Amino acid sequence: MSTEPAGESSSSELKASLLAHCPVIIDVQVAWGEMDAFNHVNNAVYFRYFESARIAYFNRTGVMDAMEEHHLGPILASTGCRFKAPLVYPDEIAVGALVSEVGEDRFTMNYFVASRKLKRVVAEGDGLIVFYDYKNHCKVSVPDVVKQRINEIQEW
Secondary structure: OOOOOOOOOOHHHHHHHHOOOOOEEEEEEOOHHHEOOOOOEOHHHHHHHHHHHHHHHHHHHOHHHHHHHHOEEEEEEEEEEEEOOOOOOOOEEEEEEEEEEEOOOEEEEEEEEEEOOOOEEEEEEEEEEEEEEOOOOEEOOOOHHHHHHHHHHHOO
């Protein structure tokens, strides 16, 4: 957590206004080292932001518990990002995650990166998550308990 500079919107206001539809939101400080030669945060860094939000979502829904107990867990099958505005240091961002669709052996996650400095969403992404049996090396159905927790957190 960071202290709020005087006169700037708080991260809670940012979350309420831009990411209210996301059940999981994390705060991230943009680091100087994330900048590239074009004077903005490198495109590859956004996928780390998405990963951090994805893991926070997994922890909240118990996905990681299924992996530890049964060796069944998520594997990222594909991912993408739409860049809307460049991020630059210094800034604080909020990264929201939600599940938009659940199938038999997979679900789709959506991510939103909102800049406190710009007061807008600067990137949107998605990821196709397949449930995988790490012991037998094959796809498996998403466990019912995980589907139930996703439904609860999404308030469907």
